[in-house]
Amino acid sequence: MVAISATSIYRSMSQITLQDGTSFEFDGQQVNLLTALEQQKRQVNFHCRAGFCGACRCKLISGSVQYLEEPLAFVRKGEFLPCCSIPQTDLVIEIPE
Numbered sequence: 563m564v565a566i567s568a569t570s571i572y573r574s575m576s577q578i579t580l581q582d583g584t585s586f587e588f589d590g591q592q593v594n595l596l597t598a599l600e601q602q603k604r605q606v607n608f609h610c611r612a613g614f615c616g617a618c619r620c621k622l623i624s625g626s627v628q629y630l631e632e633p634l635a636f637v638r639k640g641e642f643l644p645c646c647s648i649p650q651t652d653l654v655i656e657i658p659e
């Protein structure tokens with residue numbers, strides 16, 4: 563996952579499915595995945611909202627995300643930071659409790 567310039571970011575419609583089986587559309591209008599989850603009234607931990615702290619870390623079960631800026635927080639394989647990413651494909655994700 564590589565950060566690319568804002569001019570080359572392609573925002574498409576993607577279906578986001580959560581661990582409880584519910585899903586919603588990321589329609590490309592939301593700023594990032596954290597904002598999209600908050601619009602769905604999903605509680606996601608956060609602090610910096612800019613890829614620095616890692617507090618928003620979620621599990622990426624399937625699909626891929628595109629980072630709007632390269633995150634400074636450590637991200638393990640199978641995780642992503644919703645505060646600074648958008649979906650590249652349909653996603654299945656798990657929000658830590």
Ligand code: FES
Pocket residue numbers: 607608609610611612613614615616617618619635643644645646
């Ligand atoms: S809220 Fe800090 S990395 Fe996402």
